Amino acid sequence: MLRDLTFNNIMRMVAGKRYYGDEVMDDGKASEFRELIAQALRYAGSGNPADFLPLLNWFGGYEKKVKKLAEKIDGLVQELINEHRCKKLENNNNNRTDTSAVTLEWAMSNLLNHPDVLRRAKAEIDGEIGEENLIDESDVPKLKYLQCIILETLRLYPAAPLLIPHMPSSDCTIGGYDIPRGTIVLVNAWSIHRDSKSWEDPTSFTPERFENDEKLGGNDNLGTHKLMPFGLGRRACPGAGQAQRVMGLTLGSLIQCFEWERIDGKVIDMVEGTGGTMPKVHPLKALCKARPIVDRTFY
Numbered sequence: 181m182l183r184d185l186t187f188n189n190i191m192r193m194v195a196g197k198r199y200y201g202d203e204v205m206d207d208g209k210a211s212e213f214r215e216l217i218a219q220a221l222r223y224a225g226s227g228n229p230a231d232f233l234p235l236l237n238w239f240g241g242y243e244k245k246v247k248k249l250a251e252k253i254d255g256l257v258q259e260l261i262n263e264h265r266c267k268k269l270e271n272n273n274n275n276r277t278d279t280s281a282v283t284l285e286w287a288m289s290n291l292l293n294h295p296d297v298l299r300r301a302k303a304e305i306d307g308e309i310g311e312e313n314l315i316d317e318s319d320v321p322k323l324k325y326l327q328c329i330i331l332e333t334l335r336l337y338p339a340a341p342l343l344i345p346h347m348p349s350s351d352c353t354i355g356g357y358d359i360p361r362g363t364i365v366l367v368n369a370w371s372i373h374r375d376s377k378s379w380e381d382p383t384s385f386t387p388e389r390f391e392n393d394e395k396l397g398g399n400d401n402l403g404t405h406k407l408m409p410f411g412l413g414r415r416a417c418p419g420a421g422q423a424q425r426v427m428g429l430t431l432g433s434l435i436q437c438f439e440w441e442r443i444d445g446k447v448i449d450m451v452e453g454t455g456g457t458m459p460k461v462h463p464l465k466a467l468c469k470a471r472p473i474v475d476r477t478f479y
């Protein structure tokens with residue numbers, strides 16, 4: 181459901197279409213689109229062993245498969261562009277919105293495993309917005325603790341743990357190592373985010389660690405060298421601002437509108453899977469009950 185939300189959000193902005201969840205417009209095209217995006221996510225990241233051992237190119241066929249998939253995705257995007265040219269609709273495509281859905285799932289899982297944090301987030305929302313009004317996008321900057329929760333989730337569970345492979349266009353030095361031009365460089369953000377030299381008690385989920393960090397709390401400026409879930413510099417994620425707004429509003433709504441509980445009180449499993457956007461191996465399942473605000477504001 182979180183994926184449906186974030187994908188629809190982007191697809192409706194760029195193409196005016198719903199491809200996920202209820203009220204899908206063109207079911208055939210929608211399922212083709214969803215399947216291609218799912219495949220692209222499986223290949224995304226740095227998963228080609230032949231990049232490290234070129235001999236494997238003789239056996240793997242990875243590059244061939246990826247090129248074929250890229251052709252299909254280009255075809256689909258081209259159709260949207262043609263449609264736009266004919267009907268003067270806005271069209272485009274972006275498959276990175278999965279990152280926001282995955283991060284929201286990790287955030288909810290963390291909250292369920294840390295009821296004290298969830299309680300504090302609920303108290304902040306009730307205190308800042310009241311129990312009569314539904315959270316709105318303009319409320320999100322006021323909810324500092326909620327943003328700390330999102331930052332702490334991005335620290336421990338960065339949706340792109342190795343960022344995206346980079347390749348220097350000229351020889352350079354990184355951390356004292358000579359890197360010839362054309363070398364694939366992977367930045368292990370996951371491990372930088374858990375380095376005990378930079379973070380106190382690095383593996384614990386403690387949103388409070390961001391509370392006094394003026395650079396972080398509340399704006400889109402993640403310009404610190406320690407936290408880099410969106411990468412850094414000129415090729416950093418251009419969707420960071422959009423992602424933080426969507427995640428703040430969605431997580432805030434989920435906390436404001438529902439009481440959440442674990443099934444049979446069992447701790448939520450936090451095992452990380454593989455793939456371009458680091459997924460949970462076991463998708464989150466939890467119990468929720470509408471809070472009175474839902475009756476008051478929806479009916």
Ligand code: HEM
Nearest residue numbers: 276279280339340343344409410411412415416417419423
């Ligand atoms: C939690 C959500 C997100 C995370 C964690 C995330 C993370 C990243 C990372 C790590 C990179 C690569 C940066 C690098 O290699 O230095 C990236 C690139 C990119 N992201 Fe995001 N992203 C998120 C959401 C989004 C959204 C919502 C959009 C679109 C609206 C988006 C669009 C892009 C694009 C187009 C690039 C490529 C930029 C380039 O190559 O110059 N991202 N993202």
